[in-house]
Amino acid sequence: MLQQHSAPERAAAHPVDPDGEETAEWIESIDGLLAARGSERAAAIVAQLSERIGATRQAPAGALTTDYVNTIPASADAHYPGDEAAERRYRAWIRWNAAVMVHRAQRPEIGVGGHIATYAGAATIYETGFNHFFRGKDHPSGGDQVFFQGHASPGMYARSFVEGRLTEAHMDGFRQERSREGFGLPSYPHPRLLPDYWEYPTVSMGLGPMNAIYQAQSNRYLAARGIKETSEQQVWAFLGDGEMDEPESRGMLQLAANDGLDNLNFVINCNLQRLDGPVRGNGKIVQELEGFFRGAGWNVIKVLWGREWDELLAVDHDRALVDLMNATPDGDFQTYKAESGGFVRDHFFGRDPRTAKLVAGHTDEQIWNLKRGGHDYRKLYSAFKAASEHRGQPTVILVKTVKGYKLGPSFEGRMASHQMKKLTAKDLMDFRDLLRIPISDAALERDVYQPPYYRPEPGSPELEYMLERRRALGGPVPQRRSKYTQIPLPDDGAYALARKGSGKQQAATTMAFARILRELLRDTGMGHRIVPIIPDEARTFGMDAYFPTAKIYNPKGHTYMSVDRELLLAYKESTSGQILHVGINEAGAVAAFTAAGTAYATHGEPLIPVYVFYSMFGFQRTGDSFWAAGDQMARGFVIGATAGRTTLQGEGLQHGDGHSPLLAATNPAVISYDAAYGYELAHIVRDGFERMYGGEHPDPNVMYYLTVYNEPIAQPAEPEGVDAEGILRGMHRVARAEGEGHPAQLLASGVAVPWAIEAQRLLAADWGVAADVWSVTSWSELRRDALLADEAVLSGAEAREPFVTQRLREGSGGPVIAVSDYMRQVQDQIAQYSPTRFLSLGTDGFGFSDTRAAARRFFRVDVESIVVRALEGLELDGVLPQGTAREAAERYRLADVTAGTTGSAGGDA
Ligand SMILES: Cc1ncc(C[n+]2csc(CCOP(=O)(O)OP(=O)(O)O)c2C)c(N)n1
Numbered sequence: 065m066l067q068q069h070s071a072p073e074r075a076a077a078h079p080v081d082p083d084g085e086e087t088a089e090w091i092e093s094i095d096g097l098l099a100a101r102g103s104e105r106a107a108a109i110v111a112q113l114s115e116r117i118g119a120t121r122q123a124p125a126g127a128l129t130t131d132y133v134n135t136i137p138a139s140a141d142a143h144y145p146g147d148e149a150a151e152r153r154y155r156a157w158i159r160w161n162a163a164v165m166v167h168r169a170q171r172p173e174i175g176v177g178g179h180i181a182t183y184a185g186a187a188t189i190y191e192t193g194f195n196h197f198f199r200g201k202d203h204p205s206g207g208d209q210v211f212f213q214g215h216a217s218p219g220m221y222a223r224s225f226v227e228g229r230l231t232e233a234h235m236d237g238f239r240q241e242r243s244r245e246g247f248g249l250p251s252y253p254h255p256r257l258l259p260d261y262w263e264y265p266t267v268s269m270g271l272g273p274m275n276a277i278y279q280a281q282s283n284r285y286l287a288a289r290g291i292k293e294t295s296e297q298q299v300w301a302f303l304g305d306g307e308m309d310e311p312e313s314r315g316m317l318q319l320a321a322n323d324g325l326d327n328l329n330f331v332i333n334c335n336l337q338r339l340d341g342p343v344r345g346n347g348k349i350v351q352e353l354e355g356f357f358r359g360a361g362w363n364v365i366k367v368l369w370g371r372e373w374d375e376l377l378a379v380d381h382d383r384a385l386v387d388l389m390n391a392t393p394d395g396d397f398q399t400y401k402a403e404s405g406g407f408v409r410d411h412f413f414g415r416d417p418r419t420a421k422l423v424a425g426h427t428d429e430q431i432w433n434l435k436r437g438g439h440d441y442r443k444l445y446s447a448f449k450a451a452s453e454h455r456g457q458p459t460v461i462l463v464k465t466v467k468g469y470k471l472g473p474s475f476e477g478r479m480a481s482h483q484m485k486k487l488t489a490k491d492l493m494d495f496r497d498l499l500r501i502p503i504s505d506a507a508l509e510r511d512v513y514q515p516p517y518y519r520p521e522p523g524s525p526e527l528e529y530m531l532e533r534r535r536a537l538g539g540p541v542p543q544r545r546s547k548y549t550q551i552p553l554p555d556d557g558a559y560a561l562a563r564k565g566s567g568k569q570q571a572a573t574t575m576a577f578a579r580i581l582r583e584l585l586r587d588t589g590m591g592h593r594i595v596p597i598i599p600d601e602a603r604t605f606g607m608d609a610y611f612p613t614a615k616i617y618n619p620k621g622h623t624y625m626s627v628d629r630e631l632l633l634a635y636k637e638s639t640s641g642q643i644l645h646v647g648i649n650e651a652g653a654v655a656a657f658t659a660a661g662t663a664y665a666t667h668g669e670p671l672i673p674v675y676v677f678y679s680m681f682g683f684q685r686t687g688d689s690f691w692a693a694g695d696q697m698a699r700g701f702v703i704g705a706t707a708g709r710t711t712l713q714g715e716g717l718q719h720g721d722g723h724s725p726l727l728a729a730t731n732p733a734v735i736s737y738d739a740a741y742g743y744e745l746a747h748i749v750r751d752g753f754e755r756m757y758g759g760e761h762p763d764p765n766v767m768y769y770l771t772v773y774n775e776p777i778a779q780p781a782e783p784e785g786v787d788a789e790g791i792l793r794g795m796h797r798v799a800r801a802e803g804e805g806h807p808a809q810l811l812a813s814g815v816a817v818p819w820a821i822e823a824q825r826l827l828a829a830d831w832g833v834a835a836d837v838w839s840v841t842s843w844s845e846l847r848r849d850a851l852l853a854d855e856a857v858l859s860g861a862e863a864r865e866p867f868v869t870q871r872l873r874e875g876s877g878g879p880v881i882a883v884s885d886y887m888r889q890v891q892d893q894i895a896q897y898s899p900t901r902f903l904s905l906g907t908d909g910f911g912f913s914d915t916r917a918a919a920r921r922f923f924r925v926d927v928e929s930i931v932v933r934a935l936e937g938l939e940l941d942g943v944l945p946q947g948t949a950r951e952a953a954e955r956y957r958l959a960d961v962t963a964g965t966t967g968s969a970g971g972d973a
Pocket residue numbers: 182213215267268269270303304305306307308333335337338339467482
């Protein structure tokens with residue numbers, strides 16, 4: 065019988081040697097040889113032995129790839145526990161309904177369509193999971209987490225329809241989320257659009273693999289932290305072979321291997337095609353992935369050939385067939401399945417007289433019926449079982465399939481099959497015949513746009529069996545639940561320090577935030593649920609202070625002797641550590657954030673991620689992941705540290721963030737704040753907790769994005785009777801105009817607030833202008849409120865004035881000058897809602913690594929620039945004589961970059 069596993073490979077895969085005695089004998093022989101003949105001779109013999117192993121169809125120890133055959137030999141295939149006939153029957157119903165759903169969505173008045181071919185090719189893979197592996201939420205284990213390939217979603221809907229979870233009205237609501245409110249099914253898995261159903265948004269290629277890896281890690285973390293038992297829960301990620309070209313798909317495999325995530329299974333549907341054409345026409349994607357994954361430390365299981373091939377392989381004594389399989393490029397394999405049995409005989413088997421002879425007794429039809437492994441539920445079952453039982457490593461199952469399988473010659477293996485959305489009348493009839501769906505020709509001909517769905521009468525034995533399988537496995541999949549353990553919110557004590565200010569000392573807002581976080585971590589009610597996530601910048605942000613107490617999570621603990629073990633702030637790793645230190649890996653950090661931030665739904669146990677990063681490498685670098693986190697309704701805090709184009713100096717152009725609040729504003733799930741002071745942060749963080757877990761807010765599914773700076777400033781104590789509502793809604797007055805003078809209003813955010821306060825002083829002293837200063841904690845929240853107000857008529861709501869307009873009316877009046885350390889578009893978000901003239905200043909353009917003072921002068925955002933801009937506003941309003949602003953610009957030498965003085969020295973990260 066065919067044997068593809070070598071003993072050494074097995075030994076390598078299993079940490080425990082299955083036959084230590086035998087191994088010891090071999091070692092003894094080698095030792096003898098070494099002693100007698102020396103190492104050169106011993107190495108030569110080992111090399112020859114290795115070659116010999118290769119020649120007998122086994123993978124030499126340490127080899128990254130094996131022959132292009134199933135990893136599990138036929139002799140080791142597991143016993144199949146299912147009712148094959150019943151499963152085949154309803155698999156056909158599901159296939160039918162999936163294709164019909166997409167086809168019907170093409171009816172003339174709708175014309176939306178979707179993807180048919182991907183699910184058709186993957187149906188058997190998914191059904192293996194549904195019938196025997198995927199555990200639902202009511203399973204004693206807590207259930208599995210299944211990441212479905214996004215554009216295979218019609219298949220999941222079709223199964224849910226047969227199960228009775230969805231109705232025909234839902235099926236006909238495919239891609240009509242708004243026009244068929246209540247019945248609309250989103251094209252792809254979007255939890256936000258179907259919150260009781262989908263759990264993981266996957267359709268942005270590459271995010272699914274990352275998120276699945278960190279989901280598996282998060283499961284382990286929950287158990288290690290004593291919050292939830294997760295040891296029996298498995299993560300399954302279904303991915304496309306084309307998708308594996310995304311760097312994100314492959315870039316984090318090492319984490320899964322290093323953490324020994326044997327609760328993780330990737331299943332890659334290798335149909336050899338992506339959207340436009342072959343994934344590796346000239347090569348072999350399965351072999352490439354096998355080498356890549358094995359090299360990364362994963363367990364690899366290939367499912368390439370169906371059972372029909374077993375007997376051919378069994379008599380392939382001279383390896384002619386295996387050699388042919390090894391040598392045939394994917395482009396050819398794709399073509400074979402778009403042709404015929406005769407074609408395969410001539411162009412595949414016919415390439416070697418020995419293989420031609422192997423199939424000489426086969427009819428063309430029998431040759432055509434030599435299936436790919438991904439269409440054989442027995443082979444798949446063996447692989448899934450082996451994967452779920454494998455210990456010590458994550459597993460990838462590489463499954464070879466035909467895209468568009470069973471959809472007939474116009475779909476199967478065709479280059480364009482990915483985007484084909486409808487079937488011809490003939491395709492439909494053939495498909496019906498092939499699947500043996502009891503629908504008459506007349507019913508199909510009645511309306512070619514609307515072939516009927518098929519669901520048997522309740523009580524049909526197949527349906528009963530199907531439902532029973534799901535009951536036994538713990539209920540339906542996919543299913544999202546959002547009931548979770550209520551948690552006590554941190555009490556006021558956690559914020560007391562931040563509200564006191566920094567006294568005589570100076571402190572940056574990054575530091576102020578770090579102190580708030582330290583207090584929160586100490587909170588006895590919920591501190592243990594906070595997950596600090598820091599991609600290798602803890603020291604930069606002053607968060608190394610948490611190392612010795614909170615400790616860094618590492619499933620292997622801390623087994624080495626640390627160089628800094630004597631220090632108070634020693635680097636400390638622990639199996640129950642709280643900090644997720646993901647390494648220099650922002651993409652991984654967002655994936656970790658997403659898993660933690662959705663634990664309330666996935667596990668019913670809230671974790672509150674606090675992800676701290678260089679602000680430039682957040683929404684800009686990993687914006688798509690935040691978008692997916694928003695879709696998945698993640699809750700948590702995202703901290704853009706060392707923010708501001710002119711504030712983080714020394715790092716230069718690539719680090720100088722002058723726009724992250726704008727990028728954050730594009731994500732509807734992100735509430736973004738640019739606080740100036742620690743006491744503002746205290747209000748904002750407390751509000752965030754209340755919103756996310758207080759149980760009262762109608763929309764708790766948000767992420768708070770806080771930009772904080774590394775420039776030390778005098779942090780004022782919270783003023784008596786502070787306008788807390790203003791802080792949270794976006795602006796509050798921090799300095800009233802004093803004395804008589806022409807009125808103006810200075811709006812600033814974050815690090816720019818002290819500049820505005822100084823400008824207020826200069827305006828009063830030098831120009832007789834009395835200006836109010838407002839700290840704008842959130843330009844984007846002000847804008848969002850204003851948009852709602854201004855759409856009142858359109859949406860039939862009560863007309864009202866935007867909050868920003870109201871507050872500005874309450875102020876001193878005069879022109880509004882808006883400034884921050886970001887590009888003007890950030891400030892300009894509220895321009896149209898200002899009741900008076902609105903002028904902005906900002907840091908548009910690339911940053912550089914000059915001093916803060918020079919940079920602020922260069923971008924014309926510094927104190928004097930604010931003064932001149934205010935005078936310009938008053939001049940344009942006719943309040944001040946023409947030429948006043950120019951005169952001021954000359955007096956302050958505004959054109960001279962070296963004359964700027966705004967900002968403290970330093971600022972390197
Ligand atoms: C980031 C990203 N880029 C592009 C796409 C568009 N897209 C959707 S499916 C697809 C092809 C997928 O091929 P593969 O992963 O092999 O899946 P399968 O063949 O199983 O359909 C592409 C390019 C996307 N969804 N996400």
